[in-house]
Amino acid sequence: MTFLLWxxxxxxxxxxFQVQPNAPTVCAVLQDAMQAVFGQRPDVKGCSRTDAGVHARRFALSFCYTGKVPMEKFVPALNAHLPPDIRAVAVRTVPDGFHARYAAHAKTYHYYILNARVDDPFTFDICHRIGPALDLAAMQAAAAQFVGTHDFSALCASGSSAAAHGDTVRTITDCTVIQSGDSFxxxxxxxxxxxxxxxxxxxTLAEAGLHKRTPNSIPALLASRDRRQAGPTLPAKGLFLERVDYPELDSL
Incomplete structure (x- = not known):
């Protein structure tokens, strides 16, 4: 049977997430737990390759398993063998051939910024701090300019295999900025x-918030397809994979 595990x-x-030969990864640790629980090491298909230091609130992965451990035992049994910074959350069956990455309709990421002069000792490793005051309205206006189907070459780091093949068009359906106190x-x-x-x-949105660029400069930035015209690559520690959408599963 094929299972989808969050x-x-x-x-x-x-x-x-992805297994690497000489570095600890989420997938390798998860497969170690699977070996302990299932007595085998299933081939795992993750919904994303999340970079070093990136977090996930609800990451999805699919795998096949035909052993004797019942599905209702998967989550507690895996958590008994996982470190506290990785948790199994939920599991369900899916059709054979289901692939967590290719079946995903959309993914939502959140990026967390602390707008303060001093780091918060409780959140310093899960958000990026910016000292000078950020203009929320300017960031929101700039964010709205990214919504739609565009060539996002200007927002792509070098070394991208997709960019090398000219596959740089994506559709952003929602892009927003919310402020709560000193958290953006x-x-x-x-x-x-x-x-x-x-x-x-x-x-790039941070630059808009710091008045280093105007919101109406975003269309020209995208049209340029030039990475040098965009803002800095903020640290990985502020990035979370928040949600993965599989609309077809709602009807199963």
Whole structure:
């Protein structure tokens, strides 16, 4: 049978989700737990490759398993063998051939910024601090300019395999900025992402908030397809994979 498992993790101690030969990864730790629970190491298909230091509130992965452990035992059994910064959250069956990455209709990322002069010792490793005051209205106006179907080459870091093949058009369906006290949350929902796209987008919105660029400069930025015209790539520690949407599962 094929299963879809949702997990949540803090990525601080990991070199991303995907298994790497010489670095600890979320997938490798999860597969270690699966080996302990299932007596086998299933081939895991993750919904994303999340970079080193990136976190996830609801990451999805699919795998096949035909053993004797009942599905209702998966979550508690896996959590008994996982470290506290990785948690299994929920599981369900899905049709054979289901792939957590290719079946995803959209993904939502959040980027967290602390707008303060001093780091918060309780959140320093899960958000990026910016000292000077940010203009929320300017950031919101700039964020709205990213919504739609565009060539996002200007928001793509070098080394992207998609960019190398000219596959740089994506559709952002929602891009907002919310402030609560000294916390700013940038939310982006899209059908796909380029390498470091959200972190560069967040850096560009931060520049708008610091009045280093105007919101109406965004269309020209996108049209330029020039990474040098966009803002800095903000640190990975502020980025969270918030949600993955599989609309077809609602009817199953």
């Amino acid at each position: 997990i949540s993790y803090k990525g601080t101690n990991y070199a991303g 949350v940038i939310s982006v929902t899209a059908d796909g992402y380029l390498y470091n796209m959200v972190r560069i987008l967040a850096g």
